[in-house]
Amino acid sequence: MSNDIRERATGDVVSVLPARADDLTRLRTLLENSEPIVTVIGKYNHGKSRLLNELIGRDIFAVADKRETVALSDSVHEGVRWLDAPGLDADVGTEDDRHALHAAWLKSDIRLFVHAAKEGELDAKELALLAELDEDGGRTRRSTLFVLSQIDQLADDTELEKVSRRIDTQWPGVVLHAVSATRHRKGAEEGKKLLLEKSGVPSLRVELGAALARVPAARAHETALLFAEIRKELVELLAVQQESRDGLSQTQNQQRLEFDAGLQTVIGKVSVDIEAMLDALGTDHAIIPDTAKDAYAITAGKLERAHIQIAYSRACIAIDSFLAGHGVIGLPAEQETVARALNSVMVAVMGVSVKFRKDLRRMFCEPSGRERMQRDFSHYYELSADRKALAARIAAGESAVIACENALSALRALEHTG
Incomplete structure (x- = not known):
């Protein structure tokens, strides 16, 4: 089915079930059988773009101390599409927030939720988004990995443990992937294996690899789920x-x-x-x-x-x-x-x-x-x-x-x- 025909078919369903517009957009993404999509989300200036560059191994995404990413940026590397979403501001409802949420819900198979260690505990907006991602994961089987970034900006491991405990209190049982893109870059440039390991990036890559291996099954499940839900709703509405x-x-x-x-x-x-x-x-x-x-x-x-x-x-x-x-x-x-x-x-x-x-x-x-x-x-x-x-x-x-x-x-x- 061509994209035009698929778009018309999607439009026919949306005209009857407008509340399902996002689900149908997601379905179209799933039906395209494109490469797995990994999206990094979180507040701005929390090291998302720098983290993506280290995971990919190339400087693809813009990095700056100010708010740099203002639209969805993407790159395909080794069979994976990487999306760098705009940061989640404190201003609810901004255009950048909509871009970020669009990426999180409609595009991605795997979500990397990034929170800067220096910020300490999660704020209300981050907690709310995590709860939504967790609920969605239980329903669609899409993975969300919690990344505690910029750990090099903490005083020591004791401070890191303190931040981890505070986050665990807020979100019991959360698996934290503590990383430092700066340490990883330095370790790579200077050939220091210990620094590379201590950066947390290699272990995150392993977890990410396992999540990527689960994508085909998760996509099949989510596709069947969305079709079943929408079909059931249409049949009930028709009756x-x-x-x-x-x-x-x-x-x-x-x-x-x-x-x-x-x-x-x-x-x-x-x-x-x-x-x-x-x-x-x-x-x-x-x-x-x-x-x-x-x-x-x-x-x-x-x-x-x-x-x-x-x-x-x-x-x-x-x-x-x-x-x-x-x-x-x-x-x-x-x-x-x-x-x-x-x-x-x-x-x-x-x-x-x-x-x-x-x-x-x-x-x-x-x-x-x-x-x-x-x-x-x-x-x-x-x-x-x-x-x-x-x-x-x-x-x-x-x-x-x-x-x-x-x-x-x-x-x-x-x-x-x-």
Whole structure:
């Protein structure tokens, strides 16, 4: 799998599990099957860069009495990639700190935690980082070696023992690798084997060699662990998302069934009442047009039409009350007119008034009329704010399910490259 494809696959998973971004970055490092990576971390001016130079046997990393390393520096030597991380300042959250932690967590297979002997006991920040490294080591099997550096700056071995006891009190059982890069350099330049041994660097190299031998197994364990954890989280998340989406869809269907049944009942009831009223009427006076002389008179036709309008209004009130209970009131914005009084679902479906028996009978007493009302009101029900919001939630839920399924597929693709 090419880096571009691997990056896209990683992005698919991160889009669903953003909190796993660092783990996925670590996975990519593991899948690249690069050389083992050793990272030196600790506070600045504690001799990290000088220590790396002595371990490698070449002056590769910059050394100074001031804060020199401000970004990740690396070098490959004899099949090992060495990283010199910026020092951990007292200022929490600085860019340099982020570089150092990035190296410690995402890049390295082995961490060399360096603490200057002259500083005495560990500070709170160092203790916190050690605790995190220790916990991570138990989980991923990555090694952390504690290096007590610059021991040549102590007065004597008694002072070294005192510092070691203080650190052991803070971190019981810690294995300290006491070293002096200065002694090692002097011993190498002057050919003094005793000084070389007393520098602690040779014994640290032995421990480092043993840790490097464990890297392949540790990487295999960590790779399997991360895949298993992320896969489990995705599967659980997918189940939750599917359940949520299905629950919303069930609610949507149940609401529609209840609406259709309730609307049919209301329309059926008002239709029965109207049909009974119409059947009880005698001569149809409403169809007889009024003459000019009847303009201000009360005629049988006017009384008939008023009677029909009242029956129609009562039917509309009953239906409108049902619709309002389901949030079906105003028209969608795209259907609204400048006349606000006309911007209601009742007006859109039923019209403003009915004057004649045939119209009332056609609307309420004929199956086609009742079916039209059922269909049109159901249409506006689906366009109501609550239903549209529910549909949007279902669509979002479906998108989340698809994204999670894609993430699982991407994770499988990544796993097959391992």
